[in-house]
Amino acid sequence: MNDTQRCSRISNVFYNRGLEKAQIRDLTGAAECLKKSLQFNKYNTDARNLLGLICYEVGETAQALLQWVVSSNLQPEHNRASYYLHEIQGSPGRLEDESVHIRRYNQALVQAQNDNAQLAILQLRRVVEHKPNYIQAHMLLALLYMGQEDYGKAGKSLYKVLQIDRNNPRASWYMSIVKKNTGRADVEKRKLKNAFSHHQMEDDDIILPPSYKENTGWQTILHIVAGLAIGAAFVFFLIMPSQEEKLNESHNQEINGVLEQLNQKNMDIDSLTKERDAFREERDEAQGRLSEIEEENGGIIRQYQQLVQILRAYRLDDFETAVQLYSDLDGTQITDGPMQAIIGEIREDMEESGYQVLADLGSRARDEGDPDQAIAWYQKSLAIRPDNPQVLYDMAMVYQGKGEDDTANELFGQIIMSDPDSELAQQARTARGY
Amino acid sequence: MINFEEELSRFKPSLEVEEVEDAIINGDLTDMSDLLMDMVKQGVRNKEGKEQSDE
Numbered sequence: 001m002n003d004t005q006r007c008s009r010i011s012n013v014f015y016n017r018g019l020e021k022a023q024i025r026d027l028t029g030a031a032e033c034l035k036k037s038l039q040f041n042k043y044n045t046d047a048r049n050l051l052g053l054i055c056y057e058v059g060e061t062a063q064a065l066l067q068w069v070v071s072s073n074l075q076p077e078h079n080r081a082s083y084y085l086h087e088i089q090g091s092p093g094r095l096e097d098e099s100v101h102i103r104r105y106n107q108a109l110v111q112a113q114n115d116n117a118q119l120a121i122l123q124l125r126r127v128v129e130h131k132p133n134y135i136q137a138h139m140l141l142a143l144l145y146m147g148q149e150d151y152g153k154a155g156k157s158l159y160k161v162l163q164i165d166r167n168n169p170r171a172s173w174y175m176s177i178v179k180k181n182t183g184r185a186d187v188e189k190r191k192l193k194n195a196f197s198h199h200q201m202e203d204d205d206i207i208l209p210p211s212y213k214e215n216t217g218w219q220t221i222l223h224i225v226a227g228l229a230i231g232a233a234f235v236f237f238l239i240m241p242s243q244e245e246k247l248n249e250s251h252n253q254e255i256n257g258v259l260e261q262l263n264q265k266n267m268d269i270d271s272l273t274k275e276r277d278a279f280r281e282e283r284d285e286a287q288g289r290l291s292e293i294e295e296e297n298g299g300i301i302r303q304y305q306q307l308v309q310i311l312r313a314y315r316l317d318d319f320e321t322a323v324q325l326y327s328d329l330d331g332t333q334i335t336d337g338p339m340q341a342i343i344g345e346i347r348e349d350m351e352e353s354g355y356q357v358l359a360d361l362g363s364r365a366r367d368e369g370d371p372d373q374a375i376a377w378y379q380k381s382l383a384i385r386p387d388n389p390q391v392l393y394d395m396a397m398v399y400q401g402k403g404e405d406d407t408a409n410e411l412f413g414q415i416i417m418s419d420p421d422s423e424l425a426q427q428a429r430t431a432r433g434y
Numbered sequence: 435m436i437n438f439e440e441e442l443s444r445f446k447p448s449l450e451v452e453e454v455e456d457a458i459i460n461g462d463l464t465d466m467s468d469l470l471m472d473m474v475k476q477g478v479r480n481k482e483g484k485e486q487s488d489e
Binding site: 003004007008010011038039040041042043059060061062063065066069070095098099102103105106109112113136139140143146147170174177 | 435436438441442443444445447448449450451452453454457458461463464465466467468470474
């Protein structure tokens with residue numbers, strides 16, 4: 001075996017070790033073995049390709065490209081590196097994105113080393129957001145968080161690193177510090193102690209499940225209270241709603257029945273009200289008709305009675321009473337021929353001298369201070385003889401005395417118009433004032 | 435306890451994609467076989483030189 005063969009064999013040994021470590025995700029250890037393998041045999045294509053793959057897995061894309069390009073050059077045929085290169089270069093924009101993220105990491109590193117941790121953290125957070133397997137970025141971010149004593153966030157970054165590279169020594173060390181500062185280390189130590197604490201079991205030992213706990217008095221009470229609460233909640237939320245729904249349904253049915261009855265009664269009331277109104281109308285109509293008939297008949301009878309009283313006053317030679325009764329007589333309602341003749345005679349007598357009696361009655365009432373009665377007598381006198389200027393004048397004076405100047409002036413006007421040159425016309429002008 | 439500054443100084447910039455070409459050109463691919471071959475060649479050369487000087 002010559003030296004070259006020996007070197008090749010050693011290279012293979014390191015490659016195999018590197019492969020084993022890569023298979024259990026000890027990527028740092030694997031990368032070290034593969035680098036040693038290549039130091040013994042640079043033509044170990046598998047070792048170089050695997051090293052490139054590990055670099056790619058931890059986010060070092062440029063390093064991966066470097067290894068694969070070299071590998072392709074050293075072994076142009078039947079080389080898996082060509083496939084890797086084709087995969088990366090085949091996707092449009094992928095290399096540019098990778099380049100941007102790597103450059104951003106480098107900038108963040110410069111910023112961090114120049115006491116600009118906040119800006120570096122911002123940059124790194126963007127980098128790991130787009131490139132979550134970029135171990136270096138996670139590590140730097142974790143270190144910066146630790147520098148700010150934000151161990152929770154540092155722990156998260158380190159956890160991601162250790163998921164990708166399980167035995168990364170620096171990440172493990174950082175993580176141990178983080179755990180110490182967050183108290184996580186003590187918890188794990190206790191768990192470990194429990195896990196490995198063994199003792200000889202006796203025959204009557206009982207293995208209790210970890211979830212089992214001995215109940216104390218308070219816990220029993222609490223459990224009873226909780227049970228009651230659950231029972232009450234069950235009744236309240238499951239049984240009560242259904243019962244309530246049933247009751248509501250039966251009540252609704254009852255209400256519907258009552259409402260139907262009410263509607264029927266309302267309809268009956270409406271029809272009865274309409275009937276009552278119709279009957280009332282009929283009654284009022286009948287009453288009106290009856291009163292009309294009564295009035296008609298009563299009026300005629302009254303006129304006959306009036307006439308009889310006038311004749312009686314004549315017989316007693318009481319002309320004043322006869323005149324008064326005549327003033328209320330409506331002779332048109334008496335249609336009998338003989339009666340009409342009697343009425344005609346009476347009318348002639350009244351036109352001749354009865355009007356003056358009525359005028360005198362008016363003047364007497366005026367003198368007695370009863371102007372309304374005086375006006376009434378004057379009007380009755382004028383009804384028998386309308387153009388009596390003296391009566392018109394007397395009535396006008398009464399109106400004027402009452403303060404009803406318009407009516408008085410109208411009457412004065414009639415007097416002046418009927419005979420402008422008469423003495424009464426002159427007096428009327430004087431009384432009127434113009 | 436961690437020394438923040440010291441730890442920070444351990445971080446090195448990542449190789450950028452644009453720098454791959456230069457890295458390949460300037461990269462040292464020498465392996466153990468190359469060194470051994472160089473050593474063998476050097477030994478042969480030294481032996482030949484010694485023989486020539488003896489003659």
